[in-house]
Each structure stands twice: as C-alpha cells, then as structure tokens.
Amino acid sequence: MNRAAWPTLALLLLLPSASAAATAPPIVLKAEPPSWWPRHSIDPVRLLVRGRNLAGAEVTRAGAGLRAGPVKVNPAGTYAFLDVTIDPQAAPGPRTIGIRTASGAADVPFQILAPLPRRGRFQGFSPDDAIYLLMPDRFANGDPSNDDPVVSKGLLDRTRGRFYHGGDLRGVIDRLPYLKDLGVTAIWLNPWYDNVDHENERETYDGQAITDYHGYGAVDFYAVEEHLGDLATLREMVDRAHALGIKVIQDQVANHSGPYHPWVTDPPTPTWYYGTLEKHLANTWQTWTLQDPYATPEMQKATLEGWFIDILPDLDQDDPEVARYEIQNTLWWVGVSGLDGIRQDTLPYVHRRFWRDWMAAIKKEYPDLRVVGELFDGDPALVSFFQGGVSRFDGIDSGIDTLFDFPLYFRIREAFAKRGSLRDVAMMLARDHLYRDPAPLVTFLGLHDVPRFMSEPGATVAALKAAFTFLATARGTPLVYYGDEIAMRGGGDPDNRRDFPGGFPGDPRNAFDAAGRTAEEADVHAHVRTLLHLRQATPALRRGRTVNLHVADKVWVYARVLDGGAALVGLSTGDAAVALDLPAAPLGLADGTRLHDRLGSLGDATVDGGRLHLTLPPASSGVFLP
Numbered sequence: 104m105n106r107a108a109w110p111t112l113a114l115l116l117l118l119p120s121a122s123a124a125a126t127a128p129p130i131v132l133k134a135e136p137p138s139w140w141p142r143h144s145i146d147p148v149r150l151l152v153r154g155r156n157l158a159g160a161e162v163t164r165a166g167a168g169l170r171a172g173p174v175k176v177n178p179a180g181t182y183a184f185l186d187v188t189i190d191p192q193a194a195p196g197p198r199t200i201g202i203r204t205a206s207g208a209a210d211v212p213f214q215i216l217a218p219l220p221r222r223g224r225f226q227g228f229s230p231d232d233a234i235y236l237l238m239p240d241r242f243a244n245g246d247p248s249n250d251d252p253v254v255s256k257g258l259l260d261r262t263r264g265r266f267y268h269g270g271d272l273r274g275v276i277d278r279l280p281y282l283k284d285l286g287v288t289a290i291w292l293n294p295w296y297d298n299v300d301h302e303n304e305r306e307t308y309d310g311q312a313i314t315d316y317h318g319y320g321a322v323d324f325y326a327v328e329e330h331l332g333d334l335a336t337l338r339e340m341v342d343r344a345h346a347l348g349i350k351v352i353q354d355q356v357a358n359h360s361g362p363y364h365p366w367v368t369d370p371p372t373p374t375w376y377y378g379t380l381e382k383h384l385a386n387t388w389q390t391w392t393l394q395d396p397y398a399t400p401e402m403q404k405a406t407l408e409g410w411f412i413d414i415l416p417d418l419d420q421d422d423p424e425v426a427r428y429e430i431q432n433t434l435w436w437v438g439v440s441g442l443d444g445i446r447q448d449t450l451p452y453v454h455r456r457f458w459r460d461w462m463a464a465i466k467k468e469y470p471d472l473r474v475v476g477e478l479f480d481g482d483p484a485l486v487s488f489f490q491g492g493v494s495r496f497d498g499i500d501s502g503i504d505t506l507f508d509f510p511l512y513f514r515i516r517e518a519f520a521k522r523g524s525l526r527d528v529a530m531m532l533a534r535d536h537l538y539r540d541p542a543p544l545v546t547f548l549g550l551h552d553v554p555r556f557m558s559e560p561g562a563t564v565a566a567l568k569a570a571f572t573f574l575a576t577a578r579g580t581p582l583v584y585y586g587d588e589i590a591m592r593g594g595g596d597p598d599n600r601r602d603f604p605g606g607f608p609g610d611p612r613n614a615f616d617a618a619g620r621t622a623e624e625a626d627v628h629a630h631v632r633t634l635l636h637l638r639q640a641t642p643a644l645r646r647g648r649t650v651n652l653h654v655a656d657k658v659w660v661y662a663r664v665l666d667g668g669a670a671l672v673g674l675s676t677g678d679a680a681v682a683l684d685l686p687a688a689p690l691g692l693a694d695g696t697r698l699h700d701r702l703g704s705l706g707d708a709t710v711d712g713g714r715l716h717l718t719l720p721p722a723s724s725g726v727f728l729p
C-alpha cells in the first residue's frame with residue numbers, strides 16, 4: 104500500500120461510522136436534577152441531560168403535570184438543556200419525558216417530589232449552636248458492606264493516609280447520641296458528593312497516586328459517594344440528627360469539579376470551565392487583589408479563574424448555564440434532605456457576583472438557611488470583605504451570611520498552643536468593627552486543613568483545655584474538629600485526619616465510650632462536654648456583649664453580658680498564680696456577689712468595695728456564674 108492512498112482510505116473508513124452516528128438513535132445517560140418540586144421558587148427547572156446522539160432532539164411528551172422544552176443541544180450532541188415546568192397541583196411521582204430525533208426516541212427519567220415539611224428543617228445555624236466537623240471516611244464505620252464497593256474496588260487501605268478507611272454515613276448515624284451527649288447541636292461533614300471510582304493519578308505525592316476519600320473531587324454533583332452510603336441513608340441521617348436536636352451542614356464546592364468529572368473531556372458548553380484540560384491558568388492565590396479597589400480584572404484573573412493546585416477544573420460561573428446548574432444543585436440537596444446549612448469551599452476563588460445570585464436564590468426558597476464561607480486567610484480586612492449584608496466598592500453585596508474566623512484561629516494557636524500572647528487574641532477581636540456582623544463568625548481551634556492543636560510544638564493538655572474554654576465562651580459560633588475533644592494528635596494533611604479510635608471494626612479501644620478513653624482523653628472530653636453544655640444553658644455565653652476587664656500576655660479576664668446578667672471568664676496561660684483586683688462596675692455586680700467556677704476547679708470570684716476579686720492558678724481557666 105503506497106502512502107498516497109492513505110488519506111482516501113482513511114476518509115472511506117470514517118464515512119460509515121460518521122453516518123452511523125448521524126442516524127443512531129439518541130441515548131440518555133443521566134438527567135440533572137433528577138427530581139424537583141411543584142410551587143418552587145425556581146420554575147421552570149432546567150434539566151441537563153447527558154447522553155449521545157442528542158442533536159435535533161425535541162420533546163414528544165412530558166407526563167402528567169409537566170411541560171418540557173424547548174431543548175438546546177451542544178454541538179457534540181452529548182448534552183441537552185431542557186426546561187421543565189411543574190404544574191402547582193402536580194401529584195408527586197415518577198414521570199417520563201420523551202424526546203425524539205430524526206433517528207429515534209429516548210426517555211428522560213424525572214420525578215416530581217412532595218416538598219418536605221418545613222418545620223424542624225432548613226433551620227440555619229447561629230451562635231446558639233456548637234458545630235462538630237467530621238470527615239465521614241475517618242469518623243466511624245457503621246456499614247462494612249460499603250468499605251470496598253464493587254464499582255470502586257481497591258481504594259480501601261487503613262494503613263495509607265490518602266486511601267479510604269471505611270467510615271460512612273451509617274457510622275455518623277450510630278454516633279449521633281455521642282455527639283448529642285457532648286453538647287453538639289450541628290454537624291458539618293466534609294463533602295458527600297460522589298468522587299472518582301479509581302485512584303486519582305492527577306494528584307500524586309512522592310510519586311504515589313491518591314484517592315479522593317476527602318470528598319473534594321466530585322465526579323457527580325447529584326450522587327452520594329458509594330463508600331459513604333446513598334441518598335436514603337443521607338436522608339435518614341438528617342432526620343435522625345434533627346430528632347436529637349442536631350442540625351446538618353453540607354459541604355459544597357462551587358468553584359471546581361474533580362479532575363475526572365465527565366465534563367472535563369466533554370463539556371456541556373464551550374465555556375463550562377475557565378479554560379480546558381490542555382490550556383488553563385493555575386490559581387495564583389492572590390486573594391488580596393479581590394478586595395483591592397485598584398486592581399484590574401487582569402490582576403485578579405488567575406485567582407478567580409485558575410485551576411486549583413493546577414489540577415481541579417475551574418467552573419465558569421459567568422456561563423449562565425453553569426450558574427443555573429450550581430444554584431439548582433444547591434437547592435436540590437437542601438430540598439431532598441431537609442438540611443440546615445451550607446459550608447461553601449474555596450469561597451474567594453469565585454466571582455462575587457455569583458455568590459450574590461446564589462445566596463439570593465437560597466434565601467428566596469429557604470430564608471432561614473445559613474451559609475458559612477471558607478476564606479483561608481489571617482487578615483480580617485480580607486475576610487470581612489466577603490461577609491454579606493453590605494455593598495462593597497465593587498457594588499456587590501456577596502450575601503454570604505458568615506465566614507470561618509481564620510484570623511482568630513491563627514492567634515489562638517499562637518497564644519494557647521505555642522504559649523504566645525493572649526493579648527494578641529484580644530487584639531484580633533478588637534478588629535471586629537471590620538465585620539458587618541462578627542457575632543456569627545465560625546470560630547475553631549482546628550479543622551481538616553491544618554495540623555492538630557496537640558501536634559503544635561509545645562502544646563499541652565492544659566493549653567488545649569484553656570483554648571476550648573475560650574472557644575466556648577467567646578463571641579462566634581464555635582466549631583469542634585472531630586477528635587480534638589479527646590486531644591487527638593496529627594500533623595499536616597492527611598495526618599490530621601486520623602481515624603477516631605473505636606469508630607472502626609477491630610479498633611483496640613473505643614473512645615466514643617467513657618470506659619474506652621485514656622485518662623488524658625477523659626480529662627479533655629469532660630472539659631469540652633462541660634463547656635458546651637454550659638454554653639447551651641447560659642444565654643450570655645452565646646449572645647452576650649463582650650466586656651474586657653483585664654488583658655495581659657498570659658492572663659485574660661472578660662465577661663459576656665446579657666440582660667443585666669454576666670458570665671465571667673478567666674484565662675491563664677502563665678506559670679504563676681495571679682490574684683486579680685478588677686472593677687466590678689462594668690458588669691453591674693453588687694457588693695457581696697459571689698460567682699462560682701462552673702468548670703469546677705477554681706475558687707469563687709467575689710465583689711466588695713466595687714472591686715472584683717479572683718485568683719487564677721497557673722495554666723487554668725474558669726467560667727464564673729452566680
């Protein structure tokens with residue numbers, strides 16, 4: 104065969120398959136969302152149908168109470184956008200939307216859902232709550248049958264930090280009574296989206312591929328990861344949490360998909376992502392430019408549109424189809440599960456105009472729902488810029504309810520774990536005027552992206568307990584990272600995500616039970632439990648005005664004052680006992696008042712001659728109430 108014959112032959116070989124594609128019947132693989140509600144604030148809902156040979160598709164029927172169309176198909180014929188209007192009186196149940204092309208017909212499955220009763224659902228969260236963050240794969244394994252699922256075999260290995268360990272939603276359900284007893288009123292789970300079913304070879308460490316056990320690499324935004332359970336188990340978890348007075352916060356990721364999402368090689372629109380797998384910007388983390396009145400869009404571009412760690416495909420919310428998809432996706436999870444709040448990942452890397460629209464859509468349907476955004480930065484000027492409720496120089500009110508208090512977190516670590524200055528913590532609170540409302544900021548000693556408190560050089564159990572006393576009595580919405588309540592150790596990611604002892608079959612001991620705790624674990628657990636229940640029982644600790652009475656390097660005394668009542672807090676991180684003589688007038692305390700330490704270890708604080716007297720032993724903390 105001579106070379107000149109090749110092009111002709113290639114053309115001939117291509118022709119039959121090309122014409123076969125044109126005449127092949129349409130195939131429907133998936134429809135998102137798979138279900139929706141009558142009388143919803145989003146009506147019509149726009150379905151994204153993934154399939155093949157969809158070019159020229161038209162709707163032929165839509166089922167009782169549904170109207171569907173028009174249809175818009177991408178050039179590859181692999182995605183169809185389809186508006187679906189649900190009659191307000193439509194009965195719940197499955198429907199079939201028929202589509203037809205010149206070459207055949209196919210069915211799009213869809214379901215009309217009855218809205219969940221609102222009472223006890225969609226509740227939001229506030230400083231009245233204590234949030235517990237858990238990584239579902241690492242907390243408790245309640246269902247060994249999903250440890251090594253058929254569709255994703257070989258990703259389970261408890262000896263490897265970046266493989267699945269077997270924890271799941273059933274494990275969370277089983278441990279809800281433990282959390283209730285601890286004083287937790289809300290749980291935040293790292294993402295439960297379906298992640299890729301094989302090793303992630305795009306992200307490697309020391310040449311080793313990882314798994315996406317952490318949940319941040321979604322390949323299906325409408326499914327629960329099979330290692331964790333399924334939608335029915337998720338709904339059961341939310342209902343059972345609610346029955347115990349525990350709210351549920353979902354971890355959502357709007358900035359990016361996982362590297363293996365089908366969209367990466369077959370996007371529904373040409374602008375589904377910023378750039379392509381072959382050609383895109385890398386995120387340069389220049390978050391400061393986002394609040395810089397003098398920055399050009401060019402300066403901000405890589406931060407907003409670059410791919411996270413150059414790996415995670417950055418969704419283009421300027422494409423109205425992407426924005427609409429993400430807004431519907433958020434409302435779908437809330438509506439199908441009845442959850443109460445959302446933690447939004449990587450907040451600053453998405454254009455603020457999207458957050459404005461996203462938040463407006465959430466509040467329209469679920470006015471009480473609350474959102475906390477992640478902005479991993481120590482500068483309160485930057486973090487506060489993203490809190491909603493006020494338009495900034497860019498003319499945008501993000502609408503975001505609250506943020507994680509990373510600025511305070513860094514100071515807490517320095518002051519308590521590394522034995523730095525308590526004054527630095529107080530000085531960070533002095534910047535609260537930067538926030539539209541500092542009260543609901545989510546405060547924490549640690550979370551899944553930073554080394555554990557107890558693994559900081561110099562950290563002690565006494566320091567951890569004092570830090571918890573601060574967390575549970577300061578302004579904000581306190582967050583406990585799973586295992587910190589038993590002083591778990593762990594360095595950087597993934598060592599900070601060790602398995603909770605006793606959560607997994609075969610564990611030598613069970614720290615969920617008092618009998619299984621070491622003396623140190625029992626000590627810290629009892630302290631945290633006392634604090635969280637005390638906070639629950641004492642409105643001033645949740646909602647009181649903060650009054651600083653004495654701030655020094657190693658000693659800090661403040662009160663939370665509400666309706667004339669005061670809760671007095673004393674913190675000491677020094678090596679010597681300190682006797683304090685402070686003005687009682689700011690708290691309105693009368694002579695003869697005697698306040699008792701509700702943590703149970705310190706002597707009373709007393710008032711006479713208009714002065715407040717208390718003594719703080721070395722490395723101690725107390726919460727004093729009448």
Ligand SMILES: [Ca+2]
Nearest residue numbers: 246250269271
């Ligand atoms: Ca399991």
Ligand SMILES: [Ca+2]
Nearest residue numbers: 298299300329
């Ligand atoms: Ca999966």
Ligand SMILES: [Ca+2]
Nearest residue numbers: 407408417452
């Ligand atoms: Ca982005």
